[in-house]
Amino acid sequence: MNRRDFLATLGGASIGGFAGCVDTSALSSGTPYPEGPQRRVTLHSQDTVPDEHNIRIAVELLDSLITHSQTARLRLTAVNEGQKRGVSFTVGMCALFNREKGWSDSPRGLVLHDPTDTKYIEREENQWVRDHPSDESVGFDAYDCGITTYQTGEEQTNEYLLWDDYRIEGYFEPGTYRWEEEVELTEVPPQSPDGPVTLATFTWGFSLTVKRVDG
Numbered sequence: 001m002n003r004r005d006f007l008a009t010l011g012g013a014s015i016g017g018f019a020g021c022v023d024t025s026a027l028s029s030g031t032p033y034p035e036g037p038q039r040r041v042t043l044h045s046q047d048t049v050p051d052e053h054n055i056r057i058a059v060e061l062l063d064s065l066i067t068h069s070q071t072a073r074l075r076l077t078a079v080n081e082g083q084k085r086g087v088s089f090t091v092g093m094c095a096l097f098n099r100e101k102g103w104s105d106s107p108r109g110l111v112l113h114d115p116t117d118t119k120y121i122e123r124e125e126n127q128w129v130r131d132h133p134s135d136e137s138v139g140f141d142a143y144d145c146g147i148t149t150y151q152t153g154e155e156q157t158n159e160y161l162l163w164d165d166y167r168i169e170g171y172f173e174p175g176t177y178r179w180e181e182e183v184e185l186t187e188v189p190p191q192s193p194d195g196p197v198t199l200a201t202f203t204w205g206f207s208l209t210v211k212r213v214d215g
Contacts, residue, residue, distance in 0.1 A: 038213040039066040039172045041162060046206035053185065054082025057096070059206045062159070065213070066172060068126035072162040072208075074112070080150035086186035086196055087156075088147045095158045096204075097179055102160065104177040109168045110208070112160035112179070127171060129164035147196060149188050162208070172210050180205025 041064045049057055056079045063073040076096050080087065089096050102112035113121070122131045132138065148156070164172050182203050186196035 037171060039072075039174075040064055040211050040213050041066065041072040042209045042211070044176050044207040044209040047180075047204045049204060050202065053200055053202060055080055055087070055183070055185070057183070057204050061208075066128065066162070071128040073115075074160050074162065075157060076160070077155055077157045079155040080152060082152065084149065084151050084188055085199060086147035086184075086188045087150050088184045088186070089181055095156060096181055096183075097160065098158075101179070101181055103165060104179055105205075106178045107175065109165050109170070109173055109175070110177045110210070111163045111165045113163050115159060115161050118161055118163075123163075127164065128162070129171060130166040132166050134167050134169075147184075147186055147188075174210050174212055176207050176209045178205055178207040 041061065043059065043061045046059050047057075049055055056077075058077050060075045060077070061072065062075055063070060066072055078087070078096065089098070089101075097112050098114075104110040123129060124131045130138070150156075164170075180203055182201060184201045185199045187199055188196070
């Protein structure tokens with residue numbers, strides 16, 4: 001069932017949670033959250049970078065509760081604990097899980113948004129989901145950051161807000177969601193006329209678990 005058709009059918013009724021059909025138990029008993037469904041997010045797991053790469057990457061959950069007025073917030077930090085070198089994420093990404101890499105990989109259903117970008121996104125009332133047809137794609141700015149040089153001890157920190165993926169049926173469906181991305185370490189300055197020499201590549205990721213909040 002299309003999410004917007006479903007909401008139009010219910011009109012002003014509160015929704016306790018759905019995945020294509022209404023949660024009748026929540027409606028019959030009277031939901032304690034008339035502003036909309038609430039969720040609690042926890043950090044399920046995060047990968048450990050092998051010691052030989054001398055780089056530390058960690059995710060921290062700053063805000064875990066999702067309501068009509070706030071959503072979960074995460075902080076991602078990468079620290080270069082080795083020699084001066086270049087660090088890049090996937091292909092030309094400026095930061096971990098930037099742009100289209102913000103969508104959860106397995107399963108699909110959630111998305112990480114830069115807080116500075118969300119003020120320009122129209123969302124459905126009382127919900128953290130883009131008000132956009134599920135069968136239409138959204139574009140991203142076509143910029144390329146290339147390779148960033150990290151000094152020894154230098155770190156990069158990025159914060160993200162957790163949103164529901166408008167392309168997937170349901171709203172913050174309970175479950176465990178994983179994001180992962182390839183990290184490339186390169187020689188600085190380049191010693192080859194053909195460009196930077198790759199020192200190492202590895203994949204790093206983390207998982208979040210979403211649960212319903214009971215009244």
